[in-house]
Amino acid sequence: MINTNENKNSQTSIIELDIDYKPPRTLRSWLIGRPLSTADASHQTIGKVVGLAVFASDALSSTAYATQEILGVIAAAGTIAYGYLFPISLAIITLLAIVTISYEQTIHAYPGGGGAYIVARDNLGELPAQTAGAALLTDYILTVSVSISAGVAQIVSAYPELFPYRVAIAVIAVLLVMLVNLRGVKESGTAFAIPTYFFVVLMVATVGYGIFRYFTGSLGMVVDPPHFEASHVISVITPFILLHAFANGTTALTGVEAISNGITAFKEPRSKNAGITLVWMSLILGALFLGLSFLTGKVHAVFSEEETVISQLARTIYGGRGIPYLMLLTGTTVILIMAANTAFADFPRLGALHAGDGFLPRQLTYRGSRLVYSRGIVSLAVIASLLIIIFQASVTRLIPLYAIGVFLSFTLSQAGMARRWWKIGHLKEGVEIVEPGSTLKYESGWQYRMLINGFGAICTAVVMVVFAVTKFSEGAWVVLILTPVLVGIFFSIHHHYKGLAKKLSLDNFGAIPPQAIRHRVIVPVSGVHQGTLAALHYARMLSDDITAVHVTIEPAEAEKVRQKWETWGEGVRIVMLASPYRLFLEPLLGYISAISRQRQPGETITIVVPEFVSDSRVTALLHTNTADLLRSQLKRQHGIVIINVPYHVHE
Incomplete structure (x- = not known):
């Protein structure tokens, strides 16, 4: 069950969804209790x-x-x-x-x-x-x-x-x-x-x-x-x-x-x-x-x-x-x-x-x-x-x-x-x-x-x-x-974190380059920064039909994403997936599956994932590799393509 609340008061479309998903019972939940x-x-x-x-x-x-x-x-x-x-x-x-x-x-x-x-x-x-x-x-x-x-x-x-x-x-x-x-x-x-x-x-x-x-x-x-x-x-x-x-x-x-x-x-x-x-x-x-x-x-x-x-x-x-x-x-x-x-x-x-x-x-x-x-x-x-x-x-x-x-x-x-x-x-x-x-x-x-x-x-x-x-x-x-x-x-x-934030900052950042050809694309968004905009730019080269998806774990962080997206999203709609159990992967996979079931014959869904690439193996351990997690879960599904858009930061 997906409850939709679309905010049309601004030029940018922001959609809030309540995902009716509860983690299943596992051995882990038996040991430490239900989520x-x-x-x-x-x-x-x-x-x-x-x-x-x-x-x-x-x-x-x-x-x-x-x-x-x-x-x-x-x-x-x-x-x-x-x-x-x-x-x-x-x-x-x-x-x-x-x-x-x-x-x-x-x-x-x-x-x-x-x-x-x-x-x-x-x-x-x-x-x-x-x-x-x-x-x-x-x-x-x-x-x-x-x-x-x-x-x-x-x-x-x-x-x-x-x-x-x-x-x-x-x-x-x-x-x-x-x-x-x-x-x-x-x-x-x-x-x-x-x-x-x-x-x-x-x-x-x-x-x-x-x-x-x-x-x-x-x-x-x-x-x-x-x-x-x-x-x-x-x-x-x-x-x-x-x-x-x-x-x-x-x-x-x-x-x-x-x-x-x-x-x-x-x-x-x-x-x-x-x-x-x-x-x-x-x-x-x-x-x-x-x-x-x-x-x-x-x-x-x-x-x-x-x-x-x-x-x-x-x-x-x-x-x-x-x-x-x-x-x-x-x-x-x-x-x-x-x-x-x-x-x-x-x-x-x-x-x-x-x-x-x-x-x-x-x-x-x-x-x-x-x-x-x-x-x-x-x-x-x-x-x-x-x-x-x-x-x-x-x-x-x-x-x-x-x-x-x-x-x-x-x-x-x-x-x-x-x-x-x-x-x-x-x-x-x-x-x-x-x-x-x-x-x-x-x-x-x-x-x-x-x-x-x-x-x-x-x-x-x-x-x-x-x-x-x-x-x-x-x-x-x-x-x-x-x-x-x-x-x-x-x-x-x-x-490391401070230098990375400075290099990805949107302060004094120029205009986004013009978009190109059409393709149906979903872009997972954890935050709004230069790496996100690079992935969005690539998605525009594929299609005009782009949906950004943000999994809401902490309301305060989601509000920051919302505000930045209104400024930098350039009209691309963003779906805010509420995750009351603080799960990231499961709500995102559920949304992609729902879209996949609704696609037209012969239509391909492309997941464009921003991927941070560090020059240092040590500092790379400080970041979660979302692209690998998604690829491991979606690579066996037909009609879905996963594209990593790496953004490199020289440290």
């Missing part, structure tokens, strides 16, 4: 309760290993180390409060989401923005690797015989989380909500019961602790060692920024719901982290790769490996694996923002059948699985790569916010400045807000430097090299 229409996007948002499960699982899960990472640095000092554990944790919680207040302000200032990337882009410039983006993308990849590996470590603690299979188990877990996320934000959030709250309730109960037993004098020490052999004995705990331990413990803050990046996933009012969820997350995180650190020092838990601190605490508090112990370790394992869900929620969104600005391949802006950025989700799963294999699912080996990117993004985000408040403070009342990510207008109390963000930027910058220095030889140098390399790649991609 969703673009109109369903507003129904895929989530509330605060589900939002906490989607975006806070990373931060909450860090309570399972943050205390252990602090202990790993100071344990070589012997029993004296336990006296430093709780004060270090208090310092980390203070930093958590500063970062939370800062990101709460970011959420309300930038309700469109994007977090550190958008804040840095609007206030610090393109280079800091791409640096923040590279740091965050790296962090999300490592979030998946670390959290999944930590979850598998909990399984291995309960069942030591599975230790040789930990890498395979971790990779399977990554693929399962990927599959759930391909089903959409709403479904993945609902699926993960129950396990998240199961973990929170169990952890609160365990910490509460442990503190009760301590103050009633019945807690005791860890029975039969795992063997710990320090590589060297620390006779005196120096300030450097304390800083090293503090830096390790700040892994508890990873994931705090996730909510500010994913504001658009929340129901209206988005900023309010996201802000409340952030506060909930920080309060739960802070309370659990402090409680675990306090109890770890009291029961003298031991740092070990073979048995986690959580496992030692649980069997000490519950007096063995009974049902409460197994329930807690199961909940901890699930939340650690689910922590990867935060990265799967944010990595594709951030990748799409980069791609939309032209710093990553445009294909990452594509939303799949379930209204999620499916290509970004799959890319994240593949890269994270490779890291797990390379580092053998070892949390201790992955942690040094982890927190530098987090705190680099923290620093740039808060510095950008401080700069934003400074700009606001120097505006006159009633004056508004519209920036890509937000609107600036004078607000009283800007000095106070600028001070909070500025102080937070200094604190997180210090932590980042400490982490880089203390963990440099353990692998942090990889991130220090990787981040600038990624930024260089981003700018290379951007340079």
